[in-house]
Amino acid sequence: MKLYNIKENDEQVSFGQAVRQGLGRNQGLFFPQELPKFDDIDALLAEDFVSRSTKILSAMIGDELAEEQVNSMVDAAFQFPAPINKVKDGVYALELFHGPTLAFKDFGGRFMAQSLAAVSDGGKITILTATSGDTGAAVAHAFYGMEDINVVILYPKGKISPLQEKLFCTLGKNIHTVAIDGDFDACQALVKQAFDDAALREEIGLNSANSINISRLMAQICYYFEAASQLSKQERENLVVSVPSGNFGNLTAGLLAKALGLPVKRFIAATNENDTVPRYLETGQWDPKPTVATTSNAMDVSQPNNWPRIEELCQLKEWGLDTLGKGKVSDEQSAESVRDLKAQGYLCEPHGAIAYRLLDEQLQEGETGLFLCTAHPAKFKEVVDEILGSDIDLPAPLAKHAAMELLSEDLANDFDLLKEVLRRVQK
Numbered sequence: 001m002k003l004y005n006i007k008e009n010d011e012q013v014s015f016g017q018a019v020r021q022g023l024g025r026n027q028g029l030f031f032p033q034e035l036p037k038f039d040d041i042d043a044l045l046a047e048d049f050v051s052r053s054t055k056i057l058s059a060m061i062g063d064e065l066a067e068e069q070v071n072s073m074v075d076a077a078f079q080f081p082a083p084i085n086k087v088k089d090g091v092y093a094l095e096l097f098h099g100p101t102l103a104f105k106d107f108g109g110r111f112m113a114q115s116l117a118a119v120s121d122g123g124k125i126t127i128l129t130a131t132s133g134d135t136g137a138a139v140a141h142a143f144y145g146m147e148d149i150n151v152v153i154l155y156p157k158g159k160i161s162p163l164q165e166k167l168f169c170t171l172g173k174n175i176h177t178v179a180i181d182g183d184f185d186a187c188q189a190l191v192k193q194a195f196d197d198a199a200l201r202e203e204i205g206l207n208s209a210n211s212i213n214i215s216r217l218m219a220q221i222c223y224y225f226e227a228a229s230q231l232s233k234q235e236r237e238n239l240v241v242s243v244p245s246g247n248f249g250n251l252t253a254g255l256l257a258k259a260l261g262l263p264v265k266r267f268i269a270a271t272n273e274n275d276t277v278p279r280y281l282e283t284g285q286w287d288p289k290p291t292v293a294t295t296s297n298a299m300d301v302s303q304p305n306n307w308p309r310i311e312e313l314c315q316l317k318e319w320g321l322d323t324l325g326k327g328k329v330s331d332e333q334s335a336e337s338v339r340d341l342k343a344q345g346y347l348c349e350p351h352g353a354i355a356y357r358l359l360d361e362q363l364q365e366g367e368t369g370l371f372l373c374t375a376h377p378a379k380f381k382e383v384v385d386e387i388l389g390s391d392i393d394l395p396a397p398l399a400k401h402a403a404m405e406l407l408s409e410d411l412a413n414d415f416d417l418l419k420e421v422l423r424r425v426q427k
Helices: 015-021 041-045 049-064 067-077 105-119 134-143 162-168 184-196 198-204 214-229 249-259 276-283 307-317 331-343 350-362 377-388 396-402 415-426
Strands: 002-005 012-014 030-032 084-088 091-095 125-130 149-156 175-180 239-244 266-271 325-328 368-373 409-411
Touching (some): 012 015, 015 049, 030 214, 041 049, 041 214, 091 214, 091 350, 105 134, 105 214, 134 149, 134 162, 134 175, 175 184, 175 415, 184 415, 198 415, 239 249, 239 350, 276 325, 325 350, 331 350, 331 377, 350 368, 350 377
Parallel strands (some): 091 368, 125 149, 149 175, 175 409, 239 266, 239 368, 266 325
Antiparallel strands (some): 002 012, 002 030, 084 091
16 A cells, blocks of 8 residues: 655655554644445455455555454454434444444554554554544553553543543553643644654654544544444435544545445535534635534544545546535534434444434435444433433443543643653653
């Protein structure tokens, strides 16, 4: 598999290099030079999740890794289902929260850990990543206890749910968590500064586990196929998929699935008040505003890192950006949708409810709708309980970590201070 740097096309790397490096020069994202195309989609969808995912990922990686090795990696990473749940006639929820940290990022985080182990040259590695909530837990649990890999996770202090924080800030060992005095974009900017520091990058073997890492993105492609496999052939012929979007990795993966041959009629980019992309699609002007804190905090991103990949793919496939559905949903509207879904017998949290609301508004007659539920409602217990006047039970993984002590350190939004942390954890 050959990939190129979107910003500097002359930088071309293998899959292994892209996984180890994370970002290219000038903070450029890596993108596949070629994408395989599956012609017999029905036959592919008839296979089980692991077998189908092995074929998809092996075709993308090419001869760099043997298919048997890819199968072993997928089998180790995808040890939990991605079921669809019928909400009402013609509308389904894709539940991506059945992994160990109850969020969709378990798929990408665990496959990245397997990928990094497969392509590692044996040197020490420091994983540095920023999280607006779910990435931190998925990455922390995926890499927990792995030899010669230290993980440093930055998150905005006081701006993620307490249960999200507990799930990844209580592990210790090789997992180091840092609460930054700032928003998610500030955390992300610090990560970018670290990658721009060539000497630091070399010194500590720096890598990133955000969705900017191609291995995470590739893993996410697989659950779109898994969702389609659970629909009838008739239902998937007019499929509309609504994706709750923050850093836009999930939507990127969905569009890549379509490029590989998955029949999706259109996608909807669903955001909260941090609506840089919907406004851009409407006006053609890229105009990020200061990040707004919302009840759907994993989507509180005003400068989404993965958007350049979407533009690159749409340009290559000659898909007009105007074919993307779009929209923003306020906290009040998402709360209404949480209540609406509960009235229909489905318990959801604000991120999934945002995707549902825009799908419900934009779905046309004869179409089948699918919206992504990216996290278990209990991860946002305080918000969901307040909206519904309920007291939802905590699943076992959350209950266990809720009782544990936080191990995070607080840090000012200062790159020099972060460098001290990164060097310290390597010792």
